[in-house]
Amino acid sequence: MSASSVGLPTEPIGSIPRPAELLAAMADHAAGRIGDDALAAAQDDAVRDTVRRLEEIGSPVVTDGEQSKPSFATYPLTGLDQLAPDGVVIPFADGHQRQLPRLTAPPLRYAVHAERYLRAALRHATVPVKQAVIAPSALSLLYPPDGITGYPREAFLDDLTAAAEADIRGCLDAGAHVVQLDFTEARLTLKLDPSGGLLEQFVTLNNRVLERFSAAEQARIGVHTCPGGDQDSTHSLDVDYAALLPGLLRLKAGAFYVQLASEPDPDKVLGLLADHLPDRARVFIGVTDPIDPRVETPEQVRDRVLAAARHLPVDRLGTCDDCGFSPFADDTSTSRETAFAKIRARVEGTALAAAELSG
Secondary structure (H helix, E strand, O other): OOHHHHHEEEEEOOOOOOHHHHHHHHHHHOOOOOOOHHHHHHHHHHHHHHHHHHHOOOOEEEEEOOOOEEEEOOOOHOOOOEEOOOOOOOOOOOOOOOOOOOEEEEEEEEOOOHHHHHHHOOOOOOOOOOOOEOOOOHHHHHOEEEEEEEEHHHHHHHHHHHHHHHHHHHHHHOOOOOOOEEEOOOOHHHHHHHHHHHHHHHHHHHHHHHOOOHHHHOEEEEEEEEEEOOOOOOOOOOOHHHHHHHHHHHOOOEEEEEEOOOOHHHHHHHHHHHHHOOOOOEEEEEEEEOOOOOOOOHHHHHHHHHHHHHOHHHEEEEEOOOOOOOOOOOOOOOOHHHHHHHHHHHHHHHHHHHHHOOO
């Protein structure tokens, strides 16, 4: 019996570590040793292999593994020239940092749309394909605190809203099973602003985009939240979900993908989800931890699902990985083999739970 037959869908979040051949091609391209065509061929090989392996595992929904994305957050900016490197810094618990670029001149536009990655995956897939896109709230951080001459913040937000809508709509129109909005900075906002004001701004901005879609379209849009996962570290695991989830769950989306496997008190989070989950929305709980080198067993996954089913209706429950396995292309902290082993455990463990729940 499949998990989906009893209302337990399971989906990947997005990124999977790139194969060594692609990492080498990326380095060669950056050094000028190979051209664009050779890099594109290596990327397509990696996408083909990723989709094939996900299907062989039995994943009912696949992604391209973000093999061609420079990062989950900055792909729309590839090739833009009105950027400076000294933007917002994101600190991680282990001391390393990631830094966003800073917009220096108008207008804000997407040079690359996620539809490109989706179409590449669809060429190789025989099952439904989901596509992750960056939340507009994350890209709102490109606008500098001191402003841009002749480009007021509201004009920037108008351009960002239009660009984000086009990014999502292009994927829906191209046949995405679901479009996942990566809102990974949501939890971080409460560390930057414990009052919740910044989170409220971000929820409002993301809803400004989501409200442009019909109810039927919103049902095919999901939102992913996590405490960040990069180089085996996080940026906001110490922030209490109780401060985040009531606001996050006001987003006008049909699904929520919530990190849970690495959470110290999952029952507390499940109670919050049960209290605040919107009508008709489904919650996908994280059952594998990408930054833990130990591979979960299917039985561990099963038990996590069964614990969730004590709080949430089974017909509104699904499973996912906590986060992507390699959200930035240079993150090699998790091996490709480990990622696929964890995904296999998620798929098999979800099926075990579905069998028990249907018995």
